[in-house]
Amino acid sequence: MNKVVLPLKWVHLESISRCNNLKYFKKIHAQLITSGSLCDESVVNRVVEFFGGSVDFVESACDFLKHCDWPLSSFPFNRLISCYATSNGSKAAVLVYRVFVRDGFSPDEYSFPPILKSCAKFMGIAEGRQVHGLVVKMGLLSDLYVKNSLVHLYSVCGECSDAGQVFDEMIVRDTVSWTAIVSGYVRAGLFHEALSLFSRMDAVPNVATFINVLVACGRKGCLRVGKRIHGLIFRRALEENIEANNALMDMYVKCECLNEAKQIFDELPVKDVVSWTTIISGLVHCKRPKESLELFLDMQKLGIEPDGIILTSVLSACASLGALDYGRWVHHYIVCHGIQWDIHMGTAIIDMYAKCGCIELALQTFDGMRSKNVQTWNALLNGLAMHGHACEALRLFNEMVRLGMRPNEVTFLSILTACCHSGLVDEGRHYFHQMMSDEFKLHPRLEHYGCMVDMLCRAGLLDEVLKLIKGMDMEPDVLIIGTLLSACKVNEVGELSLEILDQLVELDSHDSGVYVLLSNIYASHQRWAEVARIRMLQKEKGIKKDPGLSVIEVDGRAYEFHVGESSHSPNNEVHLLLNFLSKQIFLAGRHEHCFLR
Numbered sequence: 001m002n003k004v005v006l007p008l009k010w011v012h013l014e015s016i017s018r019c020n021n022l023k024y025f026k027k028i029h030a031q032l033i034t035s036g037s038l039c040d041e042s043v044v045n046r047v048v049e050f051f052g053g054s055v056d057f058v059e060s061a062c063d064f065l066k067h068c069d070w071p072l073s074s075f076p077f078n079r080l081i082s083c084y085a086t087s088n089g090s091k092a093a094v095l096v097y098r099v100f101v102r103d104g105f106s107p108d109e110y111s112f113p114p115i116l117k118s119c120a121k122f123m124g125i126a127e128g129r130q131v132h133g134l135v136v137k138m139g140l141l142s143d144l145y146v147k148n149s150l151v152h153l154y155s156v157c158g159e160c161s162d163a164g165q166v167f168d169e170m171i172v173r174d175t176v177s178w179t180a181i182v183s184g185y186v187r188a189g190l191f192h193e194a195l196s197l198f199s200r201m202d203a204v205p206n207v208a209t210f211i212n213v214l215v216a217c218g219r220k221g222c223l224r225v226g227k228r229i230h231g232l233i234f235r236r237a238l239e240e241n242i243e244a245n246n247a248l249m250d251m252y253v254k255c256e257c258l259n260e261a262k263q264i265f266d267e268l269p270v271k272d273v274v275s276w277t278t279i280i281s282g283l284v285h286c287k288r289p290k291e292s293l294e295l296f297l298d299m300q301k302l303g304i305e306p307d308g309i310i311l312t313s314v315l316s317a318c319a320s321l322g323a324l325d326y327g328r329w330v331h332h333y334i335v336c337h338g339i340q341w342d343i344h345m346g347t348a349i350i351d352m353y354a355k356c357g358c359i360e361l362a363l364q365t366f367d368g369m370r371s372k373n374v375q376t377w378n379a380l381l382n383g384l385a386m387h388g389h390a391c392e393a394l395r396l397f398n399e400m401v402r403l404g405m406r407p408n409e410v411t412f413l414s415i416l417t418a419c420c421h422s423g424l425v426d427e428g429r430h431y432f433h434q435m436m437s438d439e440f441k442l443h444p445r446l447e448h449y450g451c452m453v454d455m456l457c458r459a460g461l462l463d464e465v466l467k468l469i470k471g472m473d474m475e476p477d478v479l480i481i482g483t484l485l486s487a488c489k490v491n492e493v494g495e496l497s498l499e500i501l502d503q504l505v506e507l508d509s510h511d512s513g514v515y516v517l518l519s520n521i522y523a524s525h526q527r528w529a530e531v532a533r534i535r536m537l538q539k540e541k542g543i544k545k546d547p548g549l550s551v552i553e554v555d556g557r558a559y560e561f562h563v564g565e566s567s568h569s570p571n572n573e574v575h576l577l578l579n580f581l582s583k584q585i586f587l588a589g590r591h592e593h594c595f596l597r
Contacts, residue, residue, distance in 0.1 A: 022060060025050065041073075048076045052083025055092040062099045078110045085114035090121035107134070109143045116149035120156040128153045141169075148176045155184020160193075175203045183212045191216040195225060205232070207244050214247040218254030226251045246274045253282030273307055281313040289317035293326065308334075308345055315348035324356040343369075347376045354383020374408055381414040390422035397431075407440065413447055420455035428455045450480050457487035 051061035061080055077100050084093035097115050101107065107115075112135055119128035132150060140146050147170050154163035167173070167181045178201045185194035194216040198209070205213075210229055217226035230248055238244050245264055252261035265271070265279045276299050283292035296314050299306065306314075311330055318327035331349055334341070346369045353362035366372070366380050377400050384393035397415050400407060412435040419428035432452055435442040449472055456465045465484055469476055522530040 022057065025060075041075075044076050045079060048080045049083065052080050052087075055084065055087075055089035058084075058089075058092050058096060062096060062103075065100070066103055074105075074108050074110065077105055078108075078114070081111065081118075082114040085118040085121075090118040091124075093118035094124065094127055107138075109140050109146055112140065112146050113149040116146075116153045120153045123157055125153075125157040125159060128157070142171075144170075144172055144174065144177075148174070148180060151177060151180040151184070155180050155187065158184075158188050160184050160188050160190060173203060175206050175209065178203050179206065179209045179212065182209060182216075186212045186216050189219075191220045195220065195222060207238060207241055210238070210244055211247040214251040218251040221255055223255040223257065226255065240269060242268070242270060242272055242275070246272075246278055249275065249278045249282070253278060253285065256286055258282060258286050258288065271304075273304065273310070276304060277307065277310045277313070280310055284313045284317045284320070287320070289320040292317045293321070293323070308339055308342065311339065312345050312348045315345075315352045319348070319352040319355040322356050324352075324358065327352040327356060341369075343371060343373050343376060347373075347379050350376060351379040351383070354380060355386065357387055359383060359387060359389060372405070374405060374411065377405060377407075378410045378414060381411060382417070385414045385418035385421065388421055390418040390424055390427075393418040394424075394427065407435075407442075409435075409442055409445060409448070412440075412442065413451060416448060416451040416455070420451050420458070423455075423458065425455060425459050425461070428452065446474065446477055446480070449476070450483065453480050453483050457483055460487070462487060 051057040081093050150166045151163050163184045182194050182197050198213045233244050249261045249264050280292045280295050314330055350362045350365050362383055381393050415431045453465055519531050519534045
């Protein structure tokens with residue numbers, strides 16, 4: 001049988017393909033030189049692909065192309081730059097480009113797109129501007145790909161004005177051009193401008209365009225435009241695209257249309273971690289923590305490993321429900337699986353422990369964090385305020401200021417809440433005025449005024465409350481006036497309460513507690529016609545008193561119990577236990593009564 005002998009060129013190509021280190025390549029290189037194969041374009045291109053596989057080969061790659069005795073076109077040089085640009089060697093691409101230019105290489109229209117892409121990857125705006133200048137000098141601004149790369153560079157680097165200028169100067173624009181400029185405005189938080197640009201788009205949008213516009217819709221709450229995008233995605237048969245569906249869910253979540261988001265999630269043929277993260281985080285954001293925990297359990301049953309973002313959302317849900325055991329389990333899971341902590345996750349753990357009343361664990365977690373931001377401090381201060389640890393909250397606030405951390409409006413709200421719950425009126429006045437001082441220059445919101453009104457009303461300082469309310473540069477809401485009315489009732493100041501009742505009636509409130517309070521005060525002054533009017537107004541608006549709600553955690557699952565509800569599966573067991581306890585209390589009471597006799 002005759003043995004097949006491959007041409008030398010194919011032998012060299014095969015050897016280069018199998019090569020994975022410089023030591024082996026040097027042997028191949030020697031063979032290429034002695035055989036004269038370096039004059040073959042396909043051989044040189046295969047060598048370039050080998051060098052482009054690792055940034056460790058940059059110096060050798062430049063040296064190889066510099067000494068290659070062959071009338072090369074620009075392709076090998078551009079190919080090497082592109083290899084680094086598409087990998088993690090974006091800075092290496094710029095380095096190679098500079099070496100080539102220094103050695104006499106003349107770049108062309110194929111050189112600049114990968115170079116500009118590399119600059120965008122490492123936010124090299126200075127390097128990108130230099131390349132832009134060379135593009136203008138060489139008269140290549142008419143090239144569509146070069147201009148698209150420039151728009152992309154400036155957009156990624158947040159230079160929207162420069163991106164817009166390049167975009168406006170383009171005579172011909174394609175889908176990539178429009179997507180790049182819309183993406184840049186979205187990145188910069190200019191959502192209104194992004195939507196305005198999209199409305200002018202005269203090219204067929206692609207998936208990336210839709211995703212960016214959906215992000216803008218979600219941030220601006222433009223549900224109408226978002227639904228139009230949803231229709232376009234459906235018409236173009238993109239409803240199975242996971243990225244588009246995730247963006248749609250996020251848009252509906254941001255617009256608080258959870259039913260639509262949940263429907264998209266349920267109909268997804270394949271769900272990735274982003275899908276689960278979007279819906280779970282959305283439920284937490286829209287104050288439906290119990291449902292978010294149930295979905296998280298479903299996710300675990302499917303064997304999907306949660307990431308840090310999902311776990312942070314789950315911790316927030318635990319904090320809302322007071323589900324301490326569940327929160328501890330999440331904390332333990334994070335530690336055992338070596339999930340990397342960041343400030344957001346640490347803050348969520350502190351918030352969970354603080355709201356669940358485990359102040360010691362919250363402080364322990366806080367002290368163990370290397371870096372903290374203002375949200376981290378706020379989580380701890382709020383927990384201390386909620387549970388009556390006013391002195392510790394004030395001490396930590398002063399420590400926070402001493403360390404150079406600038407408090408915000410939420411920080412001062414926590415401090416005022418601490419003073420209010422502990423009756424520290426003088427301290428409350430001090431911190432209220434401090435937030436408006438030249439040191440912090442923070443403007444009080446309704447919540448801050450409401451906290452001060454509550455604090456002063458508890459102390460019976462109604463004259464000071466009236467002075468504070470009259471000095472507000474905004475209209476008081478129903479909570480502030482309701483707090484004042486409650487104080488009037490407690491302190492039996494009838495005339496004052498009657499003066500402000502009509503003002504409270506005029507406020508368009510849907511809080512059932514306000515109407516109950518109004519009705520009770522009118523009844524206490526025997527103004528029965530007003531009582532009837534309030535009840536009729538409440539009926540016309542369809543306002544019903546919200547039933548009482550309790551949440552209890554059993555075996556890592558949160559159960560909600562509404563007054564009068566009997567639909568829970570363990571309902572019979574609950575009633576049996578309650579009956580048993582009631583009998584025990586009754587018997588204990590009889591026994592004590594007999595003993596006293």
